[in-house]
Amino acid sequence: MNDARTAAAHPLDNPALGSLTGPHAHFAERRGRVLRYAVDVSPWLALPDVPDADDWADLAALVGPGGEAPLAGFNGSTPDGWELTFSIDGVQLVDAGLAAAPDAEAVRLGSADVPEMLDLVERTRPGPFLARTVELGTYLGIRRGGALIAMAGERLHPPGWTEISAVCTDPDFRGQGLASRLILAVAHGIRERGETPFLHTAAENTGAIRLYESLGFELRRTTRFLAARVPEHLADGQTVGAR
Template identity: 65%
Template sequence: MESSTSSPLDNPALAALRGPHAHFADRHGNAVRYQRDVCPMAALPDNPTLGDWTDAAALVGAGTSMFLPVVDVTPPADWGLQMRMNGVQMVDDGVAAAPDDEAIELTTDDVPEMLDLVRRTEPGPFLPRTIELGTYLGIRRGGRLVAMGGERLHLPGWTEISAVCTDPDNRGQGLGSRLIRALAHGIRLRGEVPFLHASAANTTAISLYETLGFALRREVMFQSFVAPHEIRR
């Protein structure tokens, strides 16, 4: 398992937005974020300076929130705390990756159904253009989308599995596990390593991921801050 020292996984949104996902980035100085209809995540350099936070305020706008995943940082006093949640980061440690004959690759035509499934299952943020971040797979029953999952953060050598969800009427059939294995298979074919994040409180999901072959890499923090209403220049 990779050490936490100098790894892109330590600040994955920054590594993605400076690397494979640079074409999705909005920037101001050292602050960077995904385009608003793609993903809510933003990033700052490691150990951000006061100047970096000033860049962040200019990037998101006065009184607007900024979601910083994985890193645990403390903003200047004029920023407000909106959300703080303990999480875990897990990496492939022997996932039985395999394609799935029933899983189909979803396209932009499927986005309305995907958004509806996300609204009903709440797997985490999924926006109208999130599908552009990577491969998304789904399973249909009777023509209806009942399970999905896909790739979100893409950084050098690593791809995050995210938005795995199953319609409540179709749970207990292992559909989510099958999609995770299929996604892991596709990621490995590119010579990359799958990883994922979960809320530390979601012990059921963490146990499932461990059963599938993911191992805890580190505990992380998900935070959202609100920029000051008067931005320093």
């Protein structure tokens, strides 16, 4: 269900919200104006651009007492009493001239490949990837000797845009350009749908930023990824005030 009050000024200003009220609405769990992905699909929750006390109360009720609420691209303040469990400065980059193209060695990954994908993620730590994350979009991988050694795929999907995510390569096969090839192959599929690729990375990950810029991405904005823990006494739907 779309709600005019929850719409962002630009789809990429609040990409989780745009995804969960748009192409990924079938993955959404909702309370009031607060949405989240099914917990085995993605950890991200989405608040409206300017959340009020009722929104924070709905988030508390949705997550539950003592639960952790990961928020992508949220640049506001959390209410008094909410413990900030992590906060990472990030950057958002968008396609500004990628040489997107299919890759002959890349294969489509699906549910049968999830155990190998989870193993690769565990060894490389590209970011959140759960048992059903593969359902969010197209995931491509490269195999050598039958083993999955590199992959990349699609995550957030606000209208007209698709995020490239889970870019990772087995440490024994790095330095061969596999990640770049997969990024361009995933971007090709996104472009074929008439959409624009984008991605996020940590602001301190300067090596990755240089790589993405060399491929044809450009900086759109700085952002923040954080998680806040719901206070035990707020999980019953009480209203709260933000700092």
